[in-house]
Amino acid sequence: MRRLVVGNLSSNWSKLLRLLFRDLxxxxxxxxxxxxxxxxxxxxxxxxxxxxxxxxxxxxDAAHEICHTAHLSRHADFIRxxxxxxxDIFARMALFQPSAIxxxxxxxxxxxxxxxxxxxxxxxxxxxxxxxxxxxxxxxxVWDAGQTEHRPLIGGAxxxxxxxxxxxxxxxxxxxxxxxxxxxxxxxxxxxIREAGLNRMMQLSxxxxxxxxxxxxxxxxxxxxxxxxxxxxxxxxxxRKKPDPDLAVVVTTTGKGRSGAPFRNHRLKxxxxxxxxxxxxxxxxSEPTEAIPMLRxxxxxxxxxxxxxxxxxxxxxxxRKGSLPANKxxxxxxxxxxxxxxxxxxxxxxxxxxxxxxxxxxxxKQHIAAGTxxxxxxxxxxxxxxxxxxxxxxxxxxxxxxxxxxxxxxxRRYERARAFPEEQIKLSHSLDCPADVQSDADDSxxxx
Numbered sequence: 001m002r003r004l005v006v007g008n009l010s011s012n013w014s015k016l017l018r019l020l021f022r023d024l025x026x027x028x029x030x031x032x033x034x035x036x037x038x039x040x041x042x043x044x045x046x047x048x049x050x051x052x053x054x055x056x057x058x059x060x061d062a063a064h065e066i067c068h069t070a071h072l073s074r075h076a077d078f079i080r081x082x083x084x085x086x087x088d089i090f091a092r093m094a095l096f097q098p099s100a101i102x103x104x105x106x107x108x109x110x111x112x113x114x115x116x117x118x119x120x121x122x123x124x125x126x127x128x129x130x131x132x133x134x135x136x137x138x139x140x141x142v143w144d145a146g147q148t149e150h151r152p153l154i155g156g157a158x159x160x161x162x163x164x165x166x167x168x169x170x171x172x173x174x175x176x177x178x179x180x181x182x183x184x185x186x187x188x189x190x191x192x193i194r195e196a197g198l199n200r201m202m203q204l205s206x207x208x209x210x211x212x213x214x215x216x217x218x219x220x221x222x223x224x225x226x227x228x229x230x231x232x233x234x235x236x237x238x239x240r241k242k243p244d245p246d247l248a249v250v251v252t253t254t255g256k257g258r259s260g261a262p263f264r265n266h267r268l269k270x271x272x273x274x275x276x277x278x279x280x281x282x283x284x285x286s287e288p289t290e291a292i293p294m295l296r297x298x299x300x301x302x303x304x305x306x307x308x309x310x311x312x313x314x315x316x317x318x319x320r321k322g323s324l325p326a327n328k329x330x331x332x333x334x335x336x337x338x339x340x341x342x343x344x345x346x347x348x349x350x351x352x353x354x355x356x357x358x359x360x361x362x363x364x365k366q367h368i369a370a371g372t373x374x375x376x377x378x379x380x381x382x383x384x385x386x387x388x389x390x391x392x393x394x395x396x397x398x399x400x401x402x403x404x405x406x407x408x409x410x411x412r413r414y415e416r417a418r419a420f421p422e423e424q425i426k427l428s429h430s431l432d433c434p435a436d437v438q439s440d441a442d443d444s445x446x447x448x
Contacts, residue, residue, distance in 0.1 A: 001048055006341050007038035012314055014039070017341060019307040026063035027299060027350060043347060046296075054264070056257030060351040063299050064256060068127045070301070072430055075124050079427045082121050089118065091144075091152040091212055093422040098395060098414050101213075102146030103154055103221060103388050105230040108139035115141075119206075122156045125427055126208045128255030133205060135161025138234040140225045144213070155209035155222040159202040162251055164194075168295065168355040169251055172286035173197065174369045193371030197249070199242050200368065202226065202235065204252035204358075207262045212420035216413055219262035221391040224271070226250045227282065227360060227382040246379055249368055250358040252283070255297060258354040259285060268360065270390050275380055276361050283356040295353035302348070303334070311337045 028044025209218025254260035266282035315333035
């Protein structure tokens with residue numbers, strides 16, 4: 001905890017301080033009035049909270065939930081319209097049988113209004129919102145073709161062009177900093193290596209599974225879809241202006257912690273069976289260093305309209321207020337507010353965000369690090385049927401020789417999925433009864 005005292009505040013500035021710390025209470029911050037115009041501020045820090053065994057700090061879940069609830073409210077009209085027009089994508093629990101699940105991949109056609117609507121719905125469904133996608137875009141829908149009388153959507157993966165620079169990713173790939181061409185530090189060879197790697201990379205911004213499949217770790221399976229032949233076909237179209245498009249690397253960030261359930265325990269030995277030269281997992285976290293600190297979630301969105309409005313009222317810019325767009329004026333007013341309270345922008349920071357790099361072979365990493373092209377006969381793709389078989393083991397009965405603990409774990413997942421309330425599958429239920437929502441909180445890449 002950090003503590004400081006702020007004084008000599010007028011009534012309006014005192015009111016603004018109270019509003020600010022009301023909004024930021026989910027981050028553990030607080031302000032206590034000592035006397036007129038004088039307050040003691042207590043700022044929570046990451047080290048104040050204990051992580052679980054995966055390194056995730058669950059304290060910040062409440063802040064994420066507030067942000068997601070507000071996001072749903074802003075898209076309420078679309079949510080209700082989509083669910084009325086596309087009710088066929090949701091599982092019908094009276095007919096749902098986990099033992100019949102048969103996942104199939106469909107490539108999204110962004111010229112198809114139905115496909116675009118499904119992608120938008122999945123982006124809203126994910127509990128950590130993703131930023132606007134830029135550049136190349138591709139998406140894959142995973143359907144359950146095994147159910148009786150209906151074909152529900154398991155979930156989907158949405159990908160876009162990667163960022164030019166991302167320190168933790170670049171460190172893992174051993175890329176030199178990407179300085180602009182007009183910089184004295186510009187290195188043409190390093191830039192060429194970076195461009196070659198980015199041309200063979202996509203950023204996974206959404207890996208989302210709908211209930212009841214989310215209860216069965218459906219997002220774990222969805223996260224593998226970008227490594228299949230179907231994904232390569234989608235990438236070839238998205239990158240059709242590039243020579244020899246080859247999707248070699250998938251990068252993602254986990255918005256609620258250093259790791260996330262969809263990106264853990266994709267064991268290459270299980271999935272590739274001797275075809276990969278690596279023995280670890282598909283996704284590897286890039287570890288922060290002293291020189292490259294961790295990424296942190298930003299909760300600036302917690303600021304209420306009431307707080308921003310008063311900050312703008314008290315803000316006296318050195319220029320005419322109408323000369324700036326509203327969002328930039330808001331930012332300037334918030335910066336002025338923080339200076340007045342002797343605070344820094346890190347007051348909005350929350351949990352760590354993990355950066356994960358996904359690839360199927362160590363050889364791929366070597367090619368990306370060197371800026372070279374993978375030979376056509378060395379471009380390993382994931383066998384979807386094999387990936388599906390590994391996933392099904394998470395909840396379907398296996399051999400009689402397995403341990404009682406594993407049998408019980410599978411049984412619990414199976415029963416939870418079968419018993420999932422149908423009325424809680426759709427997002428409209430979150431709008432109507434937010435306290436009843438059952439979510440798979442880890443199934444969220446971040447907004448990064």
